[in-house]
Amino acid sequence: MFDAALTTHQRRLRPDGLLLFALLGLMALGVAFIYSARAAHEASALIAWHKQLHFRQIIWYSLGMIGAVLVCLKDYRTIARWSLVFYWGTTLLLVAVLIPGIGAMRYGARRWIDLGLFQLQPSEFAKLAVILAMAQFLSRPQEELRQPRTLLKAFGLMALPFLLVLKEPDLGSALMIVPPGLAMLYVGGVPTQFLKRFMGGGAIFVLLLVVSILFAPPKWQVIKLEDYQKRRLLVYFGMNYAPANATPAERARALSDQRRDSYNVEQAMISVGSGGLTGKGWRQGTQNALGYLPRGVAHNDFIFSVIAEESGFVGSLFVLALYATVLFAGIRIASQTRDRLGKLLAVGVVTLLFSHVFVNIGMNIRLMPVTGVPLPLLSYGGSSVICSLVAAGLLQNVHLHQKSL
């Protein structure tokens, strides 16, 4: 107050160069390998160039960059004041997508709103909105956070979109809300006891859930998972589909189902592994070209398999390094902020991106069960790309609009 000139925020004119560089690197890789993933199939040669997926990815990148720049124009504190608007807006979209007329049903799930040229996936935007809202909510004085009521409100803030996304059904995306939320709670100063209790309770719950799905007869299962979700868990744990008392015919059927379902994971492993140290070369990936890695997923959920097969361990390392750069640039931004909102925002975005990276790459090497979680900027998908870039834009925003002092 005594130094008006100093208290007004200073705008740093230079964005974080390292972050920008890493993002550009990832975008370049994205175009290159989506091209490779699609080019192998004969039909792709017949599609007009402006309909080709790698070209459309460039469009999404451009739109995302524009969005990121727009986000950087206004101070993040101003934007945060509108957090609840965004939050309720995306919640509305989440409700809308569940309505049969609006949400498009694909592969048994209603996750997208078909807008003609663009498939809007509300869950992606919801993740961002939750982070923004949580950051704003948790940036109140720390003493308030010790009150159970506040805590419950914070959980409620996370829980509402979580449940709505779960209903689509999209367990993977729903679960992606949890780590950023937890990280923000932790960094925000919520007493660790509560967190530990919550996490402990959550862990026990998940364990029970998994055990009941894998072992218990259907009548006893408390939470009903979708059939395909159950199967993914079984595949991950490598367990037989057929219960112990199945007839030989049932067992045979279960075996063939199992083979079919674990096919994607096996092929992904073979793709990743057969890349070896230096990979087979760009567009020389045989797993993809021969169709063993299914066409439908090679360019989005399993894009990492394509990259790993074609560029080997060296390439995988490079991708990890690029993501690490993004993440640690974000951490640095978080450490350099003076205010809690900025730090919370940065931590939320970093954790969000990291969760996606960890779960998706983990899925490709069978560290995690199969989920429909995209790899930020590398997977094909308009909503995912735009949200990832906007999230990165938020990081830059925090970096640019630092309060001096």
Next chain:
Amino acid sequence: MMLFPQIGRQDPALRFIALALVAGLAVLLVGLWHVQVVSGKRHLEAQQNQSMRTLRVPAVRGQITDRHHQPLAFDRPVYHVNAYLDELRPHFQQEYRRRRTPGKLTRAQVSALEKQVRFNTVSNFVNQLRLPVPMTLTEPQLHWHYTNKLALPLPVVRDLTPAQVAVFMERGGAVPGLDVAVASSRTYPHAAAAHLIGYLKRDDSSSEDEDSFYHYRMPDFVGRTGIELLFDQKLRGRAGTRTMLVNNLGYRQSEHMSTPAGAGHNVVLTLDLAIQRAAEQALATARPDVEGAVVVMDPTNGDILAIASAPTFNPGDFVPRIDSDAWDRLRDPQLRPLILRATQERYPPGSIFKIITGLAALEAGGLNPAEIFSSPGHFQLGRRTIKDTAPAGNYNFRRAFIHSSNTYFIHHALQAGPDRLTEMGERFFLGKSTGLLPGQEVAGQFPDRAKLREGWAPGDTANLSIGQGPVTVTPLQMAVMTSAVVNGGKVWWPRLVDRIESPEADAVNPVEQFPAARLRGDLNVNPKNLDTIRDAMLADVEDPEGTGRRAAVPGMKIGGKTGTAEVQRGGRNVDKITWFVSFAPYENPKYVVVVMIESGSSGGGTCAPVAQKIYRAIQQLERSRSLPSVTQVNR
């Protein structure tokens, strides 16, 4: 690192988050290291296993030729039109989309429609070629191939003539997914020497020196009898391997030949195709439904020039596969066309054995060829009367021989004694196989000395002396015998295979050479006695009284001996085996011809005319071969 000092002590929460990130990335790193570097090889193998297919490509089978390199069995190129399903796939999809009725189809309906679409698409394309030959493919065949051998080309039209191939070359470019491919088909020109050559059986298993595992195997054959069997390893060559990359649906993506096939070696026989065909024709026209054999041998070295056996068969029937009717006919228990009667059956020699009887008696010293013997027209042995076709009268050796007098020879055989007789037979290696075709030969029977001691009556000697009783021979053994008599006493191992040649056209030396004129034994008899026999044989043909006069060919001096053996069963005569053994030319014997026909009327009546035809053919052959050819003159 630049980040951590900045986080510092003030912010443990953030540091914790940062560490969590590091840990998470490290886990991913280790995981990737494990999958890509440590297990990389294993995954690469898994990928290759699922996407690579190997195909065994049999080699071109070696030729079997006669001594002048005339082919008796060779692989003829055949042209098939093949459909490549991976190229036709987009057309299948197009047609399916066109045909599909709107609305939901059950799985069974979809499957049936797909099958129909595939077959119709293939038929349409084949029809577009407008070949004069219909498509041989049926819908079940297409479906079987689609299910089991998707990556391989599918033959749709088989065995195109070169003219039809030319038609395809003109029009085929416009039709997708179809191409002409060359395969080979075993061909037997004239079906000559079928029993010697043998036939093939389908067998595509790997030989010892090949890989034992293949995903697919192209049809291959293995010899079952004859030379095809005995030299199968050399003829078959070495199969090649083609590897194909298949996509996840099993369609072929690309292929390359990783090992080319090594063609089989050629086997050159001692046969003379012209003589072989003459022998087969002469035998076939001897009488209706003839069952018999002919052997033509070179007495100077034991080379087989021809072996014919009737009834015969066509080895070409076995390629690509013999149908069950034809197979049933081949296994007719009466006719037995697959049996090589020249070596696989034993027959009583009858009067041709008198050559050995005569030689034994001459060697024993008790027989003077000029001495006159008075024959009553039959031989009385105790209470048994042995009939004689030769009339009663006076006989010297020559006359007895040309009339084939039983009385004369029995008398002198008894005089010489059974020991002498059997010992002489042993010198000709009767009762022992010649080793010409292992597995396709019988040794015949001949009493050995031990048997003589067991219980031997003069009646047995009498029978033996006229080639009946405990003696059976094969026509090949009789050829060896005749050769030994006319070449001065050398008993050869008969030779059928001359050499094995490498498949390369420019190879000079044979891979393996089988020596000619391998001596098995020497008769060690007085040359004068052999002369006596030879002269008598000449007389048998040239003398108007001789039983073999119907073998005479003007311009050629032929000698021979006829024989008619009785086959007895249950004390009765049920059949006759007729023989004619012969040689020519008398001055310098180069050919021995043995004819044996079952159920003939007599040796002179049934077999000698066959020999005559063969000698005529040989005569013509010699004349045409000694004439300089036109090209030689013009050079």
